[in-house]
Amino acid sequence: MWDDLKIGGGAVPFRVKADGRDAWLAIYHGVTASPLTYSLGALLLDAGDPSRVLGARAHRSCFRRRPTNAAASSETSSSRAARTTEGDLVRIYYGAADGVTCVADLSLASILQGLG
Numbered sequence: 001m002w003d004d005l006k007i008g009g010g011a012v013p014f015r016v017k018a019d020g021r022d023a024w025l026a027i028y029h030g031v032t033a034s035p036l037t038y039s040l041g042a043l044l045l046d047a048g049d050p051s052r053v054l055g056a057r058a059h060r061s062c063f064r065r066r067p068t069n070a071a072a073s074s075e076t077s078s079s080r081a082a083r084t085t086e087g088d089l090v091r092i093y094y095g096a097a098d099g100v101t102c103v104a105d106l107s108l109a110s111i112l113q114g115l116g
Contacts, residue, residue: 002039002061003030013045018112022047023054025111027092030061040092042111055115 013024024045031038039061046052090111092104 001030002032002037003041005033005036006031010040013050015047016044016108016112018044018054018115021054024050025108027090042115044112044115 007028007030010027010029013026016023016025018025024047026043026045027040028043029038030041041061044054046054088108090106090108092106094102094104
């Protein structure tokens with residue numbers, strides 16, 4: 001899978017409506033061993049019992065950065081965070097080489113479609 005080397009926590013899960021039911025969307029990070037790639041994935045948790053995963057986790061990453069050299073690998077190794085804004089937008093914040101914060105905007109519908 002896309003997170004075969006390492007899996008780590010991400011942002012605090014946030015509430016979403018998925019397939020007509022309330023759920024928590026958890027964004028987490030993973031690392032692919034070859035080629036070395038830092039990525040974000042997602043999974044849905046039951047709104048009433050967050051210890052219960054609804055369906056499967058993402059079969060593919062929803063956001064990734066591939067380092068081109070050793071210096072760049074530190075740019076994407078810090079944890080990411082996510083928060084919803086109005087409509088379909090999910091804003092992802094992540095650290096870059098422990099010096100700056102970057103942002104990427106993703107579609108909530110696209111994230112949810114990637115869940116198996």
